[in-house]
Every structure is written in structure tokens, then in C-alpha cells.
Amino acid sequence: MMRIYRMMIAVAGEYAGPFRRTLLLAAAASVVQALAWAITLPLLNIALADGPLRRAALAGWLGLLAALIVLEGILRWVEGEFVYRYWHRVTGAMRLRLAGRLRCMPLEQLARRKSGDLATVLGNNVTFAATAISSLATLAVQLAVVPGLLLGVVFALDWRPGVLLLLGAAWAAPCLLRARRAAGADFQRIDAADADASAAIVEYVQGQAMLRATGRAGVDAPCLRGVFDRQHRAQHASGDTVRRIAQAQLRAQLTLVAAAGLGIWLFAGGELPLASLLCLVALLAQMAEPLTLGxxxxxxxxxxxxxxxxVNALLAEPDLLTDTPYQRPRHFGLRLENVSFRYQGQSRAVVSGLSLAIPERSLTALVGPSGGGKTTLTRLMSRFADPQQGRILLGDADLRHMQPETLLRHVSVVFQDVWLMDDTLAANIALGRPGASREEIEDAARRAHVHHVIARFALGYDTPAGEAGSALSGGERQRIAIARAILKDAPVVLLDEPTASLDSEAEYYVQQAIEALVVDKTVVIVAHRLSTIRAADQIAFIDEGRCVELGSHPTLMARAGGRYRALVEAQRADPAAE
Structure with a gap:
């Protein structure tokens, strides 16, 4: 129970104080409820006493009973304030804390989690965790405190029914403990199956174009095959838990009946007064409800x-730590020193002992075969993850010693797969510099050669981009991302194959946008089409995580048998590759 309580406190966060007060109110209300039931004994003693009815004494006890009932109602009402006042606040604050945790996690670590799994945590799990804090916790207090106090009253009446109840509790406890362990395992399976189902649904929706093109968009879609059957099996594999709960309930109810029977037997033998017997039966009836409900x-x-x-597991994910003392770049050249990196769970290094100097205000192109580590290098340069060996410096400042806000203020990244919010086009461009004026946004769009595209829409810059930028083509999304980077005006620009998979017209406009972006910047570009980077100051040929060739285009082309020269000649021989 303490483990669950600590998890609730951790999840409650800034509302832990009101949550603790709510639990204390629930405990106080439960004590008052138990006291109200204890008063039945003096009431019955007065009512069943020989001789004239003592109205004054009866009125006094009835008044006390009424006062306790009113007090319990007030305490329950104040306790319920947490639900109505704080439930939505706790839910919202919890999701913001989780969003902050995602922001601090290394992106390499975040990428290993399925989007459906994260959606389940941020959606269903947060909602249920907030419900547990706001409602289930107080109910658990009531279900634990009331029967315990009533058991104390039973002992005050006669120790023998009390001992019988304790023996019955010991008899039912093993079934309950086994049921709890089984239920925990059940819900681990159910939660995992639900997360898999959520991930499959997200994949199914996002992959509609491909699935329809292959005729697999129905129930036989590969991403849906079997996932709901597994979810159904997980939800219905809890029969053993239900049986154990039923056994525990049966044993508890038999114990209560046996305690009532013992009370009747003691009364018949003259060892228990009638008032005590009636009070015992009332207490046992009152204990039955919370025990069965619990x-x-x-x-x-x-x-x-x-x-x-x-929820707590996600909150406990380690941050991408910043070492001290904090450092700031004195210039904007990049230097990689003996960098090695492997993704978690993989034995092969994606980058292996790589060293590379990228001068300030120069253009460096990374080329080479797919899977060679080019994209990983750009991610390491923007500190989406840290290398296991070596270091990366920006202006003589180790990235590990740069605060994330400082680093990202100096670096713009444009990936091949552009992400746009489901917001206006202006808002998407303004992500580069929040607070930018409309004139500045439009100027960035003009320089990115996307203003004329936006002007075609009836709403112009107020046009919604659609989910994942669905209102725009691939080349248009790319230019929106470049406009965002132009507006940010960071001194370092990382471009990951920005013209890959674009048609010739879209590529032309994207190239024009890139030329506007990279003026007087330190630029690293992952190049797929070599014809676009011949003017680069230096070209690094990356293969199997190593820089195997480095030089300008003329220098590398003059190297007989060179890897870069062979790749250029292969692309010339295959016009489609250009």
C-alpha cells in the first residue's frame, strides 16, 4: 500500500498537499462513521432496558448520533471538493509534466517507444491515474478504516466474535493475495495489449496510402492482423483472478455469518445481552458492504x-544530462573527436572512431551509401543523443556541457521527413522564432520560395497545415521547414537529405530555399544527389561509421579509385539517380 501511496504522491506533483488533506478527511469521515455505528449499543441498551423509557438519555444519544451523521456528511462534502476542484488540474498538470519529461529525454531513447504506447500513457493511463488519486484513494481509505474500527467495536462487545472475525480474515487473506498478484499480472498484459493496439491503429491510419495502393487497407492489414485478438485474449485471460476474488468474498461472508451465529449462541446461553447481540448483527451487516465492495x-x-x-515509469526516465561547468560556444565551427556511437540494444557501432573538423561558415557535405551513419552524425551534432566515446564540440564548447536551450538556439535542423503542426502555416513558420511579426514570417517564406504557394490558399498564412502537413506536398512542406529555419536564423544549419524523393521542380525550389538559408552559416548537409553539393567547401565520404575520404569535389574527383569518384560516376551513368 505504501508503494501505491508513494506513486500517487509522485503523480499528484504540485497537488500532493491537497491530495494528502483529502486522504486525512476521508480517514476522519470514516472514523466518524464508525463512531456513529458504535452509538447503536447505548441506544439499544436504553430502548431495551426494563422500566420506563428514559427519554432524556435517549434524546441525548440520538442527538449525538445526528451530530455525527451531519459531521460525516460535511467531511465527505469537503473531501469531494478535491474531485471537483482538482481532478482536471491534476490531469492537465500530469500531462504537462510528461510532455516536459519527453522534452528532456534523449530522442534516440524516445524513438524506441511506440507512438501508441506513449499515447496510451498520456491518454488512458493519465486519466485513470488521476481517477485513482481523486476517487479510488479515498474509497480505499474508507474500505480499510471502517471495517477495522468496527472490528474494534465488536471486540468491545465480546472478544469471541472478534477473534472469529480475525480467523476468518486469515482464512480469506491467501485467496485475496493470490487474486491481487494475478490481477496485477492480468493488467500488465492488458495494458501492454492495449498499447500495442493503439500503436497498430496509429500505424494503420498513417499508412493508409501505402495500404490502399497494395490492396491491404481492410481488416487484413498487416499492422492489424492479430492485434485485436491478442487484446481480446489478454482481457479474457483473467478467469483465475475472478475465481480467487469470488473465493475470498465467499470466505468473508461465511465468516460474518459465523460471527452472527456465535453471537446468537452466546445470547441463548445468557452470555451476551440482547442489546449487544442486536448491535453485533448491525455491525456485521455494516462490515459486509465495504468488505464485499473492496x-x-x-x-x-x-x-x-x-x-x-x-505514468511513474515515464516520469522516471533519465534526462539527457548536461555536465557542469556549463559552456558557451566562442565561434560556430564544429569538431568531432574520435566519436563512436551505437544505438541501445544493437551490438554494431553506427559511428566508429570518427573525427571531422567543420570550419565556421563553411558547407560540409556528408555522402556515402545508405546506412553508413550520415543521418546519425547530424543527430549527434544536434545532441539528440550522446556518443558513447569521444566528444563533439561547437566553438570549443563540448555539447555535453551546453544547456539544451543554448545549443538549440544556435542550431537549426531540417530533416528529410518534415513535421508540421496541425495549425496555421504562419504558426508553423513562427516555430522558428516565437513572437515573430507577420511581416517577418512572410519575409522568411519569400526567401524560402514558398510565399507564392501560401498565397494560392484562400486563407493565406492562416490556412491550416492539416495533420502532419497533409494540406501541402512534400516539397512545400520542406520549404515551410526551411522558412522556419530562415526565421530562426541560427548560425549552424543541419540538413538531412532535404531534396531526396522530390521531383525536379520541387527540388529546384527547395535548392533555391536552401541557398537563402545557408548564407554565412556553418552548414552540414547529408546529400543524396551529388550534383547538388559540388560547390561544398568539403565533402566527407561516410561508410560504416567512418570518414574514409575528405576533400573538395575537385580533389576527390582527382583521386583515382576513390570512393567518392566512383559514386559520382555511378550516378552519371544512371540519370535517374541524379
Whole structure:
């Protein structure tokens, strides 16, 4: 229980204080509820006493009972304020904290998680974790405190029914513990199956064009095949848990009946007064409801436990740490020193002992076969991950010693797969520099050769980009991303195959946009079409994570048997590659 409580406190975050007060209120209300039931004994003693009815004494006890009932109602009402006042705040704050955690995680680590899994955590798990904090926690307090206090009252009546109840609890406990362990395992499977199903749905929606083109867009889509069957099996593989809960409930109910029977037997033997017997039966009836309800809700509590665990696991993901002392670049050249990097879970290094100097305000092109490590290098230069060996410096400042905000302020990145928000085109460009004026946004768009595209839309710059930029073509999305980088005006620009997979017209406009972007910048470009980078100051041929050739285009072309020369000649022989 303490483990779950600590997880709730961690998830509650800034609202941990109100949450603790709510639990204290729930405990206080439960104590008042138990005291109200304890008053039944003096009431029954007065009502069943021989002689004239003592109205004054009866009125006093009834007044106390009414006061306790009113007090319990007030405490429950104040307790419920947390649900109505804080539930949405806790949910929103939790999602913002998780978003902040995603921002601080290394992107290489984040990429290993399925988008559906993250959607499940940020969606269903957060909602259920907030429900656990706002409602289930107070219910758990009530279900634990009330039966415990009523058991104390039973002992005050007669120790023998109390001992019988303790023995019954020991009899039911093994079933309950086994049911709890089984329920925990059930919901781990169900949660994993739900995350897989969410990921499959996201993949199915995003892959509609390809699936329709191959005639696999129906229920036989590869990404959907079997995933819902696995989800169904996971949800229905909990029969053993249900049986164990039913066994525990049966044992608890038999124990309560046995305690009532013992009370009747003691009354028949003259060892228990009638008032005490009636009070005992009332207490046992009151204990039956929370015990049965608590056992019935065991699976719900375990589901909350699983949701809290997944939320806390994401919150506990390690940050991309910044070493001290913090450093700032004195210039904007890049230098890679003996850099080696492998993705987690892979034995082969993607980058191996690579050293490369990139002078300030120069254009360096990375070329070579696919899978050679070019894109990984650009990601390392923008510190999406840290190399396991060596270091990368920006202006003599080690990237590990640069605060993320400082580094990203000096670096613009344009990837091959451009991401656009489902917001206006102006808002997407303004991501480069929040607060930019409309004139500055339009100027960046003109320099990126995308203004005339935006002007064709009826809403102009207020046109929604659509999900993932679906309102635009690939080349247009690329130019929006370049306009964003132009507006940011960072001194270092990293371009990852920006013209790959574009037709000749789109490539022309993107090339014009790139030329506007890279003026007086330190530029690193991953090049697929070699005809676009012949004017580069230096060209690095990257293969198997190593820089095997380095020089200008004329220098490398003059090298007989060189890798770069062979690649250029191969592209000349195949016009489609150009």
C-alpha cells in the first residue's frame, strides 16, 4: 500500500498537499462513521432496558448520533471538493509534466517507444491515474478504516466474535493475495495489449496510402492482423483472478455469518445481552458492504496500480544530462573527436572512431551509401543523443556541457521527413522564432520560395497545415521547414537529405530555399544527389561509421579509385539517380 501511496504522491506533483488533506478527511469521515455505528449499543441498551423509557438519555444519544451523521456528511462534502476542484488540474498538470519529461529525454531513447504506447500513457493511463488519486484513494481509505474500527467495536462487545472475525480474515487473506498478484499480472498484459493496439491503429491510419495502393487497407492489414485478438485474449485471460476474488468474498461472508451465529449462541446461553447481540448483527451487516465492495473492486485497484506504474515509469526516465561547468560556444565551427556511437540494444557501432573538423561558415557535405551513419552524425551534432566515446564540440564548447536551450538556439535542423503542426502555416513558420511579426514570417517564406504557394490558399498564412502537413506536398512542406529555419536564423544549419524523393521542380525550389538559408552559416548537409553539393567547401565520404575520404569535389574527383569518384560516376551513368 505504501508503494501505491508513494506513486500517487509522485503523480499528484504540485497537488500532493491537497491530495494528502483529502486522504486525512476521508480517514476522519470514516472514523466518524464508525463512531456513529458504535452509538447503536447505548441506544439499544436504553430502548431495551426494563422500566420506563428514559427519554432524556435517549434524546441525548440520538442527538449525538445526528451530530455525527451531519459531521460525516460535511467531511465527505469537503473531501469531494478535491474531485471537483482538482481532478482536471491534476490531469492537465500530469500531462504537462510528461510532455516536459519527453522534452528532456534523449530522442534516440524516445524513438524506441511506440507512438501508441506513449499515447496510451498520456491518454488512458493519465486519466485513470488521476481517477485513482481523486476517487479510488479515498474509497480505499474508507474500505480499510471502517471495517477495522468496527472490528474494534465488536471486540468491545465480546472478544469471541472478534477473534472469529480475525480467523476468518486469515482464512480469506491467501485467496485475496493470490487474486491481487494475478490481477496485477492480468493488467500488465492488458495494458501492454492495449498499447500495442493503439500503436497498430496509429500505424494503420498513417499508412493508409501505402495500404490502399497494395490492396491491404481492410481488416487484413498487416499492422492489424492479430492485434485485436491478442487484446481480446489478454482481457479474457483473467478467469483465475475472478475465481480467487469470488473465493475470498465467499470466505468473508461465511465468516460474518459465523460471527452472527456465535453471537446468537452466546445470547441463548445468557452470555451476551440482547442489546449487544442486536448491535453485533448491525455491525456485521455494516462490515459486509465495504468488505464485499473492496474485494469486488480489487481488479479496479490493480488497474489503477498499473496505470500509476506506467505514468511513474515515464516520469522516471533519465534526462539527457548536461555536465557542469556549463559552456558557451566562442565561434560556430564544429569538431568531432574520435566519436563512436551505437544505438541501445544493437551490438554494431553506427559511428566508429570518427573525427571531422567543420570550419565556421563553411558547407560540409556528408555522402556515402545508405546506412553508413550520415543521418546519425547530424543527430549527434544536434545532441539528440550522446556518443558513447569521444566528444563533439561547437566553438570549443563540448555539447555535453551546453544547456539544451543554448545549443538549440544556435542550431537549426531540417530533416528529410518534415513535421508540421496541425495549425496555421504562419504558426508553423513562427516555430522558428516565437513572437515573430507577420511581416517577418512572410519575409522568411519569400526567401524560402514558398510565399507564392501560401498565397494560392484562400486563407493565406492562416490556412491550416492539416495533420502532419497533409494540406501541402512534400516539397512545400520542406520549404515551410526551411522558412522556419530562415526565421530562426541560427548560425549552424543541419540538413538531412532535404531534396531526396522530390521531383525536379520541387527540388529546384527547395535548392533555391536552401541557398537563402545557408548564407554565412556553418552548414552540414547529408546529400543524396551529388550534383547538388559540388560547390561544398568539403565533402566527407561516410561508410560504416567512418570518414574514409575528405576533400573538395575537385580533389576527390582527382583521386583515382576513390570512393567518392566512383559514386559520382555511378550516378552519371544512371540519370535517374541524379
Amino acid at each position: 474485494m469486488s473492486m480489487l481488479r479496479l485497484f490493480e488497474l489503477a496500480d498499473a496505470a500509476l506504474g506506467r
